[in-house]
Amino acid sequence: MQPPATPKADLPESAPAFAVERTLGRLGKWLRLLGFDALLETECPPGGFWVCCDRGRTLLTRTRRTAETQAARAPVFIRSNDPFEQLEEVVQALGLTAVDIKPFSRCLRCNEPTEPLPREEARGAVPDYVWETQPAFSRCPCCRRVYWRGTHTARSIERIEAVLSAVR
Ligand SMILES: [Zn+2]
Incomplete structure (x- = not known):
């Protein structure tokens, strides 16, 4: 087989x-x-x-x-x-x-490492308010999904970091 x-x-x-x-x-x-x-x-x-x-x-x-x-x-x-x-x-x-840990470095859908996306290229690919407020973007080379460090995920990362510091 x-x-x-x-x-x-x-x-x-x-x-x-x-x-x-x-x-x-x-x-x-x-x-x-x-x-x-x-x-x-x-x-x-x-x-x-x-x-x-x-x-x-x-x-x-x-x-x-x-x-x-x-x-x-x-x-x-x-x-x-x-x-x-x-x-x-x-x-x-x-x-x-x-x-x-390297938060936001991998596509949640494809499991592929994401690549940095220049701000200018992110324009139009994300909602305007996101583009205006977020400093950095990355993109999955596979599905082209764009990622950024949003408020919700930042809070989640804090929780993760708390988990990590608790076991160190
Ligand atoms: Zn992907």
């Missing part, structure tokens, strides 16, 4: 990358928001998820049976139902610190 294509063939050794089980989708999005490479099982073709797990990714699971059957992959077993507490569990399990 032909193994399915993986979006990430070569992962940098230093950056933690994750394979996120389907029950942890919201955690996966939070990891992307922080800049981590997070492959979601829900976005993989059937069987593809497990192939990707073998390529240097840390498996995150909340299913005890999966944790047992996939023990050889050294999964991180997540206990909480709350995405922030789940994030705290990941941070503790991997010993992550604020140095490891």
Whole structure:
């Protein structure tokens, strides 16, 4: 059987990358928001998820049976139902610190690293009030979605940083 294509063939050794089980989708999005490479099982073709797990990714699971059957992959077993507490569990399990996080550096939809977008090019691509008030923009090379540090996400980042400082 032909193994399915993986979006990430070569992962940098230093950056933690994750394979996120389907029950942890919201955690996966939070990891992307922080800049981590997070492959979601829900976005993989059937069987593809497990192939990707073998390529240097840390498996995150909340299913005890999966944790047992996939023990050889050294999964991180997540206990909480709350995405922030789940994030705290990941941070503790991997010993992550604020140095490891790069907020807004990855597309939430595609899991691709975003690229800086010059202000002039962002004009017209975002609402006028956003363009006038935000100093910096980035764009996904895949889906062309434009990102900026909005008020809501800035508050979320503060919460994330609180999680990180609590475990340091
Ligand atoms: Zn994208």
